[in-house]
Amino acid sequence: MITTSRLTKKFGKLAAVDSLSLDIPEGEVFGLLGPNGAGKTTTINLLITLLKPTSGSATVNGIDVVKHPAEVRKNIGVVFQEPSVDDLLSGKENLEMHAMLYSMPGELRRRRVEEVLELVELTDRKDDWVKTYSGGMRRRLELARGLMHHPKVLFLDEPTLGLDPQTRQHIWKYIARLAKEENMTVVLTTHYMEEADLLCSRIGIMDHGKIVALGTPKRLKHEVGGDVVVLKQEGFDRSCLKGLKFVKKVKVDGDEVFLTVEHAHENLQRLLSAVGRVRSVEVREASLNEVFLKYTGRKYREEEEGAEGGWAERTMNAEAQRD
Amino acid sequence: MAFEAGKIYAVWLREVKRFTNSKARIVSSMGQPILFLVALGGGFSALIPGFNYMAFLLPGIVAMTVMFTSIFAGVSIIWDREFGFLKEMLAAPTSRETIVMGRILGGATTALLQGVLMFVLGMLFTGVAVPPLANILGILVLMTVFSCYLVAAGIAIASVVQEVETFQLLMNFLVMPLFFLSSALFPLEQMPAWLRDISSLNPVSYAIDGMRTLVIGTSHFGLLYDFGVSFGILAIAFAAATYFFNKTSI
Numbered sequence: 001m002i003t004t005s006r007l008t009k010k011f012g013k014l015a016a017v018d019s020l021s022l023d024i025p026e027g028e029v030f031g032l033l034g035p036n037g038a039g040k041t042t043t044i045n046l047l048i049t050l051l052k053p054t055s056g057s058a059t060v061n062g063i064d065v066v067k068h069p070a071e072v073r074k075n076i077g078v079v080f081q082e083p084s085v086d087d088l089l090s091g092k093e094n095l096e097m098h099a100m101l102y103s104m105p106g107e108l109r110r111r112r113v114e115e116v117l118e119l120v121e122l123t124d125r126k127d128d129w130v131k132t133y134s135g136g137m138r139r140r141l142e143l144a145r146g147l148m149h150h151p152k153v154l155f156l157d158e159p160t161l162g163l164d165p166q167t168r169q170h171i172w173k174y175i176a177r178l179a180k181e182e183n184m185t186v187v188l189t190t191h192y193m194e195e196a197d198l199l200c201s202r203i204g205i206m207d208h209g210k211i212v213a214l215g216t217p218k219r220l221k222h223e224v225g226g227d228v229v230v231l232k233q234e235g236f237d238r239s240c241l242k243g244l245k246f247v248k249k250v251k252v253d254g255d256e257v258f259l260t261v262e263h264a265h266e267n268l269q270r271l272l273s274a275v276g277r278v279r280s281v282e283v284r285e286a287s288l289n290e291v292f293l294k295y296t297g298r299k300y301r302e303e304e305e306g307a308e309g310g311w312a313e314r315t316m317n318a319e320a321q322r323d
Numbered sequence: 324m325a326f327e328a329g330k331i332y333a334v335w336l337r338e339v340k341r342f343t344n345s346k347a348r349i350v351s352s353m354g355q356p357i358l359f360l361v362a363l364g365g366g367f368s369a370l371i372p373g374f375n376y377m378a379f380l381l382p383g384i385v386a387m388t389v390m391f392t393s394i395f396a397g398v399s400i401i402w403d404r405e406f407g408f409l410k411e412m413l414a415a416p417t418s419r420e421t422i423v424m425g426r427i428l429g430g431a432t433t434a435l436l437q438g439v440l441m442f443v444l445g446m447l448f449t450g451v452a453v454p455p456l457a458n459i460l461g462i463l464v465l466m467t468v469f470s471c472y473l474v475a476a477g478i479a480i481a482s483v484v485q486e487v488e489t490f491q492l493l494m495n496f497l498v499m500p501l502f503f504l505s506s507a508l509f510p511l512e513q514m515p516a517w518l519r520d521i522s523s524l525n526p527v528s529y530a531i532d533g534m535r536t537l538v539i540g541t542s543h544f545g546l547l548y549d550f551g552v553s554f555g556i557l558a559i560a561f562a563a564a565t566y567f568f569n570k571t572s573i
Contacts, residue, residue, distance in 0.1 A: 045573070048414055049414075050410065050413060050414060050572070050573050051572070051573075070416050070418070071416075073414060073415060073416040074416040076414075078410075078414050080407060080410050080411075080414075082407045082410075083406065083407050084406075084407035084408055084410050084411045085408070085411075086337065086341070086406075086408050086411075087406070088340075088341045088344055088345060089337065089340055089341065089344065093337075093340060097333050097336065097337050098411070098415070100329060100330060100332065100333030100336075101330055101333050101334075101412070101415040101416075101417050102415060102416060103327070103329060103330070103416075129344070145411075
């Protein structure tokens with residue numbers, strides 16, 4: 001559905017997207033994960049034809065993004081990282097205008113507006129100004145808008161950035177349902193490991209404009225080598241682990257012992273019998289956090305959001321500026 | 324160039340809806356022109372006996388209303404960029420020409436509505452007689468052309484200057500001189516030569532002169548010039564708007 005071949009975008013000397021080659025099959029929910037400035041949004045902007053690549057090529061639904069941008073746009077839906085609904089119009093008016101820009105005939109347009117409003121549970125607020133919507137409601141409206149014209153590919157740039165956990169889960173639910181019901185190919189970028197893990201059938205970890213790791217969440221997690229068991233024990237002796245094949249790595253830091261263990265839940269009993277009495281034990285399941293750390297050498301801190309500014313926060317800033 | 328009627332309509336409709344959705348804006352944008360007409364017009368009329376200055380001023384004030392609304396409509400692309408809405412339009416399968424066309428027509432529609440409203444109110448205040456039908460049609464055509472070229476100019480400027488901070492600056496340093504250095508407030512033939520020269524170079528003078536001719540019959544340039552210059556400027560402004568908007572990015 002999407003292929004890119006040595007796709008490159010340079011801003012001055014900096015290559016925001018660096019010779020990226022990707023292949024995303026139809027029906028896949030593909031996640032682009034990466035720290036700020038990794039080139040996720042630039043990649044999306046290249047695929048949705050808002051930016052022209054410096055070199056390389058890309059096709060969406062078999063159509064070349066440089067040669068036929070207008071054709072590409074007919075096939076895609078986009079939910080931008082930053083808010084992009086008109087807050088001086090009502091929710092319904094926003095959707096209607098979108099439908100007209102995508103040349104949807106009147107009958108279909110009316111039906112579809114009601115359908116997507118229903119889907120994101122905004123039917124009872126459809127005639128209110130978007131100005132009066134909460135951050136989560138706006139986001140849902142944008143999702144609805146992105147879906148209206150039955151795109152073949154839906155691009156979601158940080159769909160839940162800056163939203164509260166409850167709203168975030170709500171939106172995850174929608175995305176998962178939509179991908180299934182409408183059989184769409186979805187490309188999403190995200191900051192949240194949990195989001196990628198939950199929604200994506202495949203994940204590409206991006207850093208410095210390149211994909212540094214690619215695979216299903218399960219495989220990526222497997223690659224880090226297993227779960228982490230943290231023991232607190234004074235005078236730990238590594239020789240007690242002899243013969244325990246499921247222990248892959250050992251690191252001692254003061255009275256804390258970090259063990260990389262395969263299938264920790266099943267093997268914990270045997271491990272503890274071998275180690276003897278401990279003060280405490282903690283099992284950390286392998287998560288994408290570890291995967292991320294391994295490939296980018298950076299810890300995935302969610303506070304980083306602050307640097308870019310949360311979505312909702314930016315909406316509010318923009319509004320404050322206008323008043 | 325590719326225009327798509329349905330999509331032009333969509334963009335037009337948005338402009339009109341945004342306008343009708345904000346009643347406060349309509350009222351507040353009428354306040355200033357009315358104040359100008361009543362205070363300035365009333366004051367000067369008393370100063371110059373035998374000259375209905377208010378009637379002379381009316382076309383200038385109508386033009387002022389149209390100018391503010393038109394340029395605001397064009398330049399508001401800056402706001403659309405800031406609030407992200409521009410992306411929605413640019414990512415849609417819609418040509419840039421269509422967007423420019425829709426915005427010009429939408430902006431002109433709202434400006435025309437205000438212009439007409441101002442004109443009717445003004446006639447009540449000044450006691451100017453209702454012009455014959457042919458003149459009314461002429462006024463509407465001229466106002467439309469005038470408004471379209473101002474929206475187009477606004478779009479061209481907003482496509483190049485992208486910072487929100489310059490918005491107010493533009494409004495002050497563009498709209499105010501265009502208004503004051505024109506035939507809006509005083510008869511050109513009685514102005515000092517330097518002011519008359521500047522005002523004669525200002526296209527706004529021609530639109531106002533044309534309207535004044537059709538309302539009270541006082542002409543400076545002649546109707547042919549008034550319409551000719553206005554249509555000429557429209558062609559140039561439209562070309563500039565499509566050219567620069569085509570180059571603009573998110």
